[in-house]
Amino acid sequence: MNESELNRNRILSDWVNDVARFTKPDRIHWCDGSEAENAELIKRMLADGTLETLNPQTHPQSYLHRSHPSDVARTEHLTFICSYYQADAGPTNNWMSPAEAHEKVWPLFNGAMKGRTLYVVPYLMGPASSPHSKVGVEITDSPYVVTNMRIMTRMGKVALDRLGASGDFVKGLHSLGDLSPERRFICHFPQTKEIWSIGSGYGGNALLSKKCFALRIASTQARNEGWLAEHMLILGLEDPSGNVTYVAAAFPSACGKTNLAMLIAPATQAGYKVWTVGDDIAWLYPGHDGRLWAINPENGFFGVAPGTNAETNPNAMATISRNTIFTNTAVTADRQPWWEGLGQAPAGLIDWRGEPYDTASGQPAAHPNARFTAPAVQCPNISPHFDDGQGVPISAIIFGGRRASLVPLVYQAFDWEHGVLVGAMLSSETTAAATGKTGVLRRDPMAMLPFCGYNMGNYLGHWLDMGERLGRPPAIFNVNWFRRGPNREFLWPGYGENLRVLRWIVERAAGKGHTVETPVGYVPTADAIDTKGLDISEATMQDLLHIDPAGWEHEIRDVQAYLEKFGNRLPAELPQQLQKMHQRLQGAARQRTARSVASSV
Numbered sequence: 001m002n003e004s005e006l007n008r009n010r011i012l013s014d015w016v017n018d019v020a021r022f023t024k025p026d027r028i029h030w031c032d033g034s035e036a037e038n039a040e041l042i043k044r045m046l047a048d049g050t051l052e053t054l055n056p057q058t059h060p061q062s063y064l065h066r067s068h069p070s071d072v073a074r075t076e077h078l079t080f081i082c083s084y085y086q087a088d089a090g091p092t093n094n095w096m097s098p099a100e101a102h103e104k105v106w107p108l109f110n111g112a113m114k115g116r117t118l119y120v121v122p123y124l125m126g127p128a129s130s131p132h133s134k135v136g137v138e139i140t141d142s143p144y145v146v147t148n149m150r151i152m153t154r155m156g157k158v159a160l161d162r163l164g165a166s167g168d169f170v171k172g173l174h175s176l177g178d179l180s181p182e183r184r185f186i187c188h189f190p191q192t193k194e195i196w197s198i199g200s201g202y203g204g205n206a207l208l209s210k211k212c213f214a215l216r217i218a219s220t221q222a223r224n225e226g227w228l229a230e231h232m233l234i235l236g237l238e239d240p241s242g243n244v245t246y247v248a249a250a251f252p253s254a255c256g257k258t259n260l261a262m263l264i265a266p267a268t269q270a271g272y273k274v275w276t277v278g279d280d281i282a283w284l285y286p287g288h289d290g291r292l293w294a295i296n297p298e299n300g301f302f303g304v305a306p307g308t309n310a311e312t313n314p315n316a317m318a319t320i321s322r323n324t325i326f327t328n329t330a331v332t333a334d335r336q337p338w339w340e341g342l343g344q345a346p347a348g349l350i351d352w353r354g355e356p357y358d359t360a361s362g363q364p365a366a367h368p369n370a371r372f373t374a375p376a377v378q379c380p381n382i383s384p385h386f387d388d389g390q391g392v393p394i395s396a397i398i399f400g401g402r403r404a405s406l407v408p409l410v411y412q413a414f415d416w417e418h419g420v421l422v423g424a425m426l427s428s429e430t431t432a433a434a435t436g437k438t439g440v441l442r443r444d445p446m447a448m449l450p451f452c453g454y455n456m457g458n459y460l461g462h463w464l465d466m467g468e469r470l471g472r473p474p475a476i477f478n479v480n481w482f483r484r485g486p487n488r489e490f491l492w493p494g495y496g497e498n499l500r501v502l503r504w505i506v507e508r509a510a511g512k513g514h515t516v517e518t519p520v521g522y523v524p525t526a527d528a529i530d531t532k533g534l535d536i537s538e539a540t541m542q543d544l545l546h547i548d549p550a551g552w553e554h555e556i557r558d559v560q561a562y563l564e565k566f567g568n569r570l571p572a573e574l575p576q577q578l579q580k581m582h583q584r585l586q587g588a589a590r591q592r593t594a595r596s597v598a599s600s601v
């Protein structure tokens with residue numbers, strides 16, 4: 001397809017020309033998303049060392065990319081919301097005024113593409129047939145970004161056909177710049193639906209469709225238009241009678257979304273099957289039937305490699321067996337990608353920086369945030385509704401994070417309002433998905449802390465409003481696969497065994513399943529979760545489901561202090577919900593005292 005056929009939208013071509021005049025690339029290339037175009041890009045990247053070939057027998061059409069060692073994860077401290085007013089970005093976002101961005105960031109793009117090609121990447125977020133899909137265009141000088149976007153989105157002609165002559169698209173401008181963290185900025189302009197990213201070629205910083213558009217910009221659109229853009233996987237759980245129930249789950253980065261979305265039922269759970277609709281982002285809409293419906297706006301997976309293996313996630317292993325780009329993994333002597341979790345480090349391993357791996361170094365061979373980029377259609381259990389424009393109806397929403405203590409394996413909120421508090425209370429230990437210290441507990445409401453494009457106080461209010469608009473809202477749950485024992489060991493086996501918890505969730509969403517009411521929410525009774533065939537003691541199950549009143553009182557105070565940050569942007573409902581929880585805990589304590597007094601007389 002030639003350029004003139006692609007570049008027929010005047011608003012788009014004017015913007016591309018304006019950007020080109022300023023960034024001064026040697027060439028402009030309009031991407032059509034074709035196989036031939038991709039092959040040509042890969043050929044050039046192999047020639048200049050941006051990509052390396054992997055073993056064509058074991059990993060056909062797959063490549064390794066090593067990013068700059070200072071550019072290996074999202075950089076949240078360099079990510080900004082550039083709303084007109086700081087209060088609209090809120091206390092949890094970095095804010096830069098549009099004027100300051102024009103002064104400080106825009107000049108960095110001046111001549112930034114000299115000697116490089118400017119690629120115009122039109123892409124569609126969501127199925128081609130969906131009324132909810134949206135168009136974005138990314139201008140980038142990174143061919144690696146282009147090949148990743150081709151996997152992660154529906155790229156090229158399909159997007160331009162959808163756009164027609166309209167100016168309704170998200171403008172993303174990306175340049176590698178000089179890759180210096182000193183001159184790295186990821187700026188979002190929710191009012192004009194623009195993104196500027198410079199100085200990084202990595203993941204969510206550079207693939208602007210993902211966190212920048214589908215979460216930060218889209219969350220602001222969703223608030224205005226009455227829907228939700230969330231950091232959630234979407235899956236369908238099929239029971240032995242063939243009924244499929246869809247659930248969406250929000251866990252912070254590197255906390256298990258991809259793994260849960262691709263779960264394979266263990267042998268003891270015969271008859272159950274998980275269908276993957278999405279592994280990272282969900283766009284959710286109220287349907288005419290009063291239910292919440294979800295589409296996955298993405299077309300591929302940008303998943304965490306370390307920890308992925310044939311036991312933990314066989315579906316992911318199958319998905320990444322071909323046509324996959326690996327970023328910052330190690331590579332074996334026979335050129336297979338390798339990472340921690342694949343067994344013993346083989347001899348002759350080359351680490352993620354391209355150096356011979358020294359087992360004695362104590363360092364991992366793959367970067368902890370090494371990732372794979374793979375087409376969704378290659379997932380063996382991809383849902384037949386993956387490409388369905390209407391999406392799937394969501395019966396349950398699950399929140400979760402990494403909590404070594406306090407938070408039980410699973411509990412259910414009493415209703416939507418309480419569920420919004422449960423989401424707002426989400427906190428998790430930080431992971432390698434973003435730069436900075438890992439393992440630090442932080443509050444991360446709805447797993448959206450780094451991704452909400454507007455004031456989080458208003459965001460929580462929007463969640464409450466959405467509940468009012470839903471005649472049949474999903475039931476809301478919280479899970480924690482990461483409770484630890486005295487030796488820091490995980491108490492719950494996790495991965496495929498999480499199906500046992502999913503089963504209880506789906507039963508509860510259907511109004512069945514056994515529970516005990518606690519001040520925190522509904523917790524499964526001792527026998528409600530099937531532990532048949534699991535090597536787990538009754539005492540451990542009790543630990544996993546235990547509610548510690550003093551610990552929760554402390555948690556409430558911590559949440560209260562956190563929520564106070566949002567001032568008058570916080571809906572009054574949330575402190576009221578916290579207060580109710582406190583009263584329930586007090587009531588339970590009084591009952592316990594009365595019981596112990598009674599038993600001592």
Ligand code: GTP
Pocket residue numbers: 251252253254255256257258259260279280302303304306307308312433481482490493494495498
């Ligand atoms: P992002 O792509 O960053 O949003 O991450 P994600 O939420 O999709 O996380 P992912 O499924 O890739 O898992 C991240 C890490 O957590 C991997 O190293 C997994 O092996 C590990 N993990 C996932 N599920 C479980 C679980 O049930 N138990 C334990 N212990 N670890 C898990």
Ligand code: SPV
Pocket residue numbers: 073074202203204205210211252253254280302433434
């Ligand atoms: C995350 O960090 O939540 C990711 C990876 O999904 S990235 O695209 O780099 O943001």
Ligand code: MN
Pocket residue numbers: 231252253254280
């Ligand atoms: Mn993510």
